[in-house]
Amino acid sequence: xxxxxxxxxxxxxxxxxxxxxxxxxxxxxxxxxxxxxxxxxxxxxxxxxxxxxxxxxxxxxxxxxxxxxxxxxxxxxxxxxxxxxxxxxxxxxxxxxxxxxxxxxxxxxxxxxxxxxxxxxxxxxxxxxxxxxxxxxxxxxxxxxxxxxxxxxxxxxxxxxxxxxxxxxxxxxxxxxxxxxxxxxxxxxxxxxxxxxxxxxxxxxxxxxxxxxxxxxxxxxxxxxxxxxxxxxxxxxxxxxxxxxxxxxxxxxxxxxxxxxxxxxxxxxxxxxxxxxxxxxxxxxxxxxxxxxxxxxxxxxxxxxxxxxxxxxxxxxxxxxxxxxxxxxxxxxxxxxxxxxxxxxxxxxxxxxxxxxxxxxxxxxxxxxxxxxxxxxxxxxxxxxxxxxxxxxxxxxxxxxxxxxxxxxxxxxxxxxxxxxxxxxxxxxxxxxxxxxxxxxxxxxxxxxxxxxxxxxxxxxxxxxxxxxxxxxxxxxxxxxxxxxxxxxxxxxxxxxxxxxxxxxxxxxxxxxxxxxxxxxxxxxxxxxxxxxxxxxxxxxxxxxxxxxxxxxxxxxxxxxxxxxxxxxxxxxxxxxxxxxxxxxxxxxxxxxxxxxxxxxxxxxxxxxxxxxxxxxxxxxxxxxxxxxxxxxxxxxxxxxxxxxxxxxxxxxxxxxxxxxxxxxxxxxxxxxxxxxxxxxxxxxxxxxxxxxxxxxxxxxxxxxxxxxxxxxxxxxxxxxxxxxxxxxxxxxxxxxxx
Numbered sequence: 001x002x003x004x005x006x007x008x009x010x011x012x013x014x015x016x017x018x019x020x021x022x023x024x025x026x027x028x029x030x031x032x033x034x035x036x037x038x039x040x041x042x043x044x045x046x047x048x049x050x051x052x053x054x055x056x057x058x059x060x061x062x063x064x065x066x067x068x069x070x071x072x073x074x075x076x077x078x079x080x081x082x083x084x085x086x087x088x089x090x091x092x093x094x095x096x097x098x099x100x101x102x103x104x105x106x107x108x109x110x111x112x113x114x115x116x117x118x119x120x121x122x123x124x125x126x127x128x129x130x131x132x133x134x135x136x137x138x139x140x141x142x143x144x145x146x147x148x149x150x151x152x153x154x155x156x157x158x159x160x161x162x163x164x165x166x167x168x169x170x171x172x173x174x175x176x177x178x179x180x181x182x183x184x185x186x187x188x189x190x191x192x193x194x195x196x197x198x199x200x201x202x203x204x205x206x207x208x209x210x211x212x213x214x215x216x217x218x219x220x221x222x223x224x225x226x227x228x229x230x231x232x233x234x235x236x237x238x239x240x241x242x243x244x245x246x247x248x249x250x251x252x253x254x255x256x257x258x259x260x261x262x263x264x265x266x267x268x269x270x271x272x273x274x275x276x277x278x279x280x281x282x283x284x285x286x287x288x289x290x291x292x293x294x295x296x297x298x299x300x301x302x303x304x305x306x307x308x309x310x311x312x313x314x315x316x317x318x319x320x321x322x323x324x325x326x327x328x329x330x331x332x333x334x335x336x337x338x339x340x341x342x343x344x345x346x347x348x349x350x351x352x353x354x355x356x357x358x359x360x361x362x363x364x365x366x367x368x369x370x371x372x373x374x375x376x377x378x379x380x381x382x383x384x385x386x387x388x389x390x391x392x393x394x395x396x397x398x399x400x401x402x403x404x405x406x407x408x409x410x411x412x413x414x415x416x417x418x419x420x421x422x423x424x425x426x427x428x429x430x431x432x433x434x435x436x437x438x439x440x441x442x443x444x445x446x447x448x449x450x451x452x453x454x455x456x457x458x459x460x461x462x463x464x465x466x467x468x469x470x471x472x473x474x475x476x477x478x479x480x481x482x483x484x485x486x487x488x489x490x491x492x493x494x495x496x497x498x499x500x501x502x503x504x505x506x507x508x509x510x511x512x513x514x515x516x517x518x519x520x521x522x523x524x525x526x527x528x529x530x531x532x533x534x535x536x537x538x539x540x541x542x543x544x545x546x547x548x549x550x551x552x553x554x555x556x557x558x559x560x561x562x563x564x565x566x567x568x569x570x571x572x573x574x575x576x577x578x579x580x581x582x583x584x585x586x587x588x589x590x591x592x593x594x595x596x597x598x599x600x601x602x603x604x605x606x607x608x609x610x611x612x613x614x615x616x617x618x619x620x621x622x623x624x625x626x627x628x629x630x631x632x633x634x635x636x637x638x639x640x641x642x643x644x645x646x647x648x649x650x651x652x653x654x655x656x657x658x659x660x661x662x663x664x665x666x667x668x669x670x671x672x673x674x675x676x677x678x679x680x681x682x683x684x685x686x687x688x689x690x691x692x693x694x695x696x697x698x699x700x701x702x703x704x705x706x707x708x709x710x711x712x713x714x715x716x717x718x719x720x721x722x723x724x725x726x727x728x729x730x731x732x733x734x735x736x737x738x739x
Contacts (some may be wrong), residue, residue, distance in 0.1 A: 068080060071195075119721070123160050125159060133638065138185040158277050175505065176505040177189040196366045210735075213734045221243075260290050294723060306681050314355075320347070374390065423453075458477055485507065515566055526568070542556065568672060569622035605648050609644050618633060659699075662687070691712040706734030707733060710732060
């Protein structure tokens with residue numbers, strides 16, 4: 001089976017064919033014909049198991065692995081994490097705000113399996129999920145794509161534009177999820193489910209809250225005020241967050257030029273329609289000012305031999321607005337008893353200010369407006385539960401750059417960081433079938449994707465300079481691609497307490513405007529590459545999950561094969577002292593790893609918890625001599641682990657926990673890592689051991705006090721690939737007041 005990519009054939013392989021045969025059966029859309037009683041379901045089979053295997057309620061307290069949480073993202077329908085054939089994590093609002101008291105969305109993911117959080121700067125953090133970052137991970141807000149065609153391949157700052165205090169649940173689904181969510185869902189898919197009014201009582205009710213966080217080594221003060229209420233079947237929740245980040249105090253002293261400020265606002269309205277429907281209107285606004293990229297400036301502090309930058313200033317101003325309208329229904333009867341429709345608009349504004357030696361000053365940035373629409377329909381049939389849907393996303397991009405010398409404007413440029421007067425379309429249709437047969441659950445799916453990129457003003461990399469008046473220096477881009485990907489997963493209920501799962505999933509990532517038209521300088525200099533094809537991936541996973549009264553655990557071995565992926569290879573050329581890279585579809589390679597996490601209640605009220613992750617990988621690329629070679633995967637994380645002990649009486653007011661975080665030395669460097677001398681020390685990033693203490697005390701039903709001592713030994717360390725060190729000994733105080 002094949003699809004066409006710009007006149008070429010992209011093989012979707014036997015996986016897509018098998019998935020197609022699995023879901024392409026009869027009796028799907030017609031009314032179900034009379035049939036003999038189906039075989040017993042998994043639940044009925046479990047009921048027949050010996051009574052000794054039927055366990056009391058499971059571990060549900062604290063930031064631990066637990067299969068009792070409901071998760072939507074991996075299957076696009078709610079299921080217990082215990083019953084999902086993927087490695088997953090769900091963090092609640094309480095985990096993010098209280099048990100972790102996280103500095104940002106990315107920091108809320110900092111201790112998860114197969115996850116590291118690279119920090120280019122204090123407000124520019126980017127998670128790595130199973131080895132991938134940037135546009136290889138998909139971030140959703142209530143199912144709306146935050147990703148757009150301007151995202152870079154390497155670490156980017158956009159995850160930091162999500163206010164962590166709007167999180168109701170944070171759903172993390174590791175591994176490829178392109179069948180249900182489309183392009184970019186390679187390393188993992190993260191879905192931020194915003195907080196909302198949950199109670200719809202008779203009459204009118206008003207509630208609210210104040211939340212304050214102070215961190216000494218971050219010199220950071222956060223304040224959040226919110227109101228929520230309902231009038232019968234109509235509910236609302238809105239708030240404002242104010243955040244002031246000072247200069248970080250690392251284990252080796254103050255880090256200058258690491259401060260910035262942020263203000264956020266959000267509002268969500270929900271209306272219960274009938275017995276089964278919910279209509280939602282939501283809006284979010286984030287505004288960040290003067291977020292520094294410190295490692296490129298003269299203010300950078302060397303770390304184990306890293307190089308100090310030469311720029312006098314490099315700051316980002318970022319704004320993001322999101323508005324969406326959704327109508328969803330569940331168990332409503334009819335041909336499609338469950339489903340939803342969605343329309344959305346999102347705008348991201350980015351302005352970068354660079355001041356360099358010799359009186360040079362550059363202003364560059366872009367605005368991208370993204371319009372989205374999606375529909376999903378769910379129907380149970382005699383061949384399982386079918387999910388069908390379609391989504392479409394359209395980006396409109398304007399890009400600019402202005403250069404000054406001693407305050408005098410210089411020659412106009414053709415574009416900013418991206419091609420100007422540009423647009424990008426991403427359209428997909430998908431189908432998935434979930435089938436139960438005895439103790440087995442099978443999940444098969446297919447997605448067809450169409451992507452198109454257009455840019456009217458792109459700087460021709462073959463013509464010197466950026467003057468639009470130079471003959472042949474302005475070119476256009478007009479490309480499109482299609483692809484078909486499939487997924488097949490199985491889950492076996494070995495007992496009431498053990499599930500075993502495995503499967504294969506393909507992923508697809510169409511070339512973005514960043515791939516095709518970027519003329520940007522970050523840790524490297526990218527120039528436009530207009531002849532690129534899509535990335536293709538095949539992910540496999542084999543894992544097990546256990547859930548009993550006092551023990552909850554999951555573990556997996558996973559692998560991802562890369563075919564013709566776009567990789568950035570150093571050319572050996574320096575542009576303004578920054579290494580230039582080329583982009584080519586030569587990235588055949590592999591990644592594999594394992595992860596395990598567990599929580600054990602060995603005595604009430606004591607719980608031990610922890611996780612362990614490791615991975616390795618290689619990918620083809622070009623050397624500066626333009627010789628194709630196989631090299632280490634970019635920014636391979638070291639062995640990482642978390643071990644902790646938690647005290648929390650079921651009816652008590654006090655909880656406390658101790659944590660030990662370990663990371664080994666990250667010395668498996670790629671060619672590009674070796675040239676990133678401002679962020680990665682020669683020979684690799686040193687390992688570290690961090691010890692934290694956290695506690696909370698409930699003064700009353702409305703008031704919680706939060707306390708933490710982070711980095712007790714005042715370790716001077718940085719996460720691999722980061723441009724700034726982490727805080728040293730950090731006293732974190734919090735107050736959560738509700739009324």
